Every structure is written in structure tokens, then in C-alpha cells.
Amino acid sequence: MERGAKGTPRNANSRKQEAEWKEKAIKELEEWYARQDEQLQKTKANNRAAEEAFVNDVEEISPGTEWERVARLCDFNPKSSKQAKDVSRMRSILISLKQAPLVR
Known part of the structure; x- marks a missing residue:
């Protein structure tokens, strides 16, 4: 019953399986496209919220709050950092500048 010529049951089964x-x-x-679109919409919403919070924070600039703003932007806990890069030198520089600011 299994012949290799055209029009045989074998070809019909393979066409059916292919369909x-x-x-x-x-x-x-x-x-997949639906999930991607949903994820994109969530990312856009999160980015808009983060941008709005950042813009509001930038507008609240007042003298003496510079280090608090830097501390919010930087993660000073080396164990919680999931970055692959070593940022310990940058962290130590920022801490030393906070303790002994540069004189203008």
C-alpha cells in the first residue's frame, strides 16, 4: 500500500501532516506576536512612568540634595549588584567625594 509515486496514500498523509x-x-x-505586543505595551507603560518620575525629580533640584540624588541613582551595596562589571572603584570614588568634596 505504501508506494512512492504521486497520488499515493503516502503522499496524501505527508501533505496532510504538512498542512x-x-x-x-x-x-x-x-x-507569540500577541505575547510580544503585550510585553511591549507593558514596557512602554513602565518607561513612561519612569520618565515621568525622573522629570519630576529633576525639577526638584535644590542646593544640598546632590548626594541624595546620586545615592538614589547608584547601588552602593556590592552584594546586591547583579552587574557583570566591577563597579567597586567607581563606588569608592563617589563615597570619597561625598566624605571630602572637591573645593572650587
Whole structure:
């Protein structure tokens, strides 16, 4: 019953299976695009909120609050940092500048 010529049951089964795979692939692609779009919308919303908070924070500049602003932007805890780069030198420079500011 399994012959290799055109129009045989073997070709019909392979065409049927190929059509099923294509349908499944199309469905998976649609789901992936939906998830990507949802993630993009969440990222946009988070970025807008962060930008708004940053702009509000920039507008509140007052003398004497420089180091508090630097401390909010920097992670001074070396163990909680998940960065691959070593930032200990930068951290030590900022701490030394806070303790003994440069004189103008």
C-alpha cells in the first residue's frame, strides 16, 4: 500500500501532516506576536512612568540634595549588584567625594 509515486496514500498523509504543521506554526506565531505586543505595551507603560518620575525629580533640584540624588541613582551595596562589571572603584570614588568634596 505504501508506494512512492504521486497520488499515493503516502503522499496524501505527508501533505496532510504538512498542512497540520503549518496551521500549528501559524497559531504559535500569532500567540507569540500577541505575547510580544503585550510585553511591549507593558514596557512602554513602565518607561513612561519612569520618565515621568525622573522629570519630576529633576525639577526638584535644590542646593544640598546632590548626594541624595546620586545615592538614589547608584547601588552602593556590592552584594546586591547583579552587574557583570566591577563597579567597586567607581563606588569608592563617589563615597570619597561625598566624605571630602572637591573645593572650587
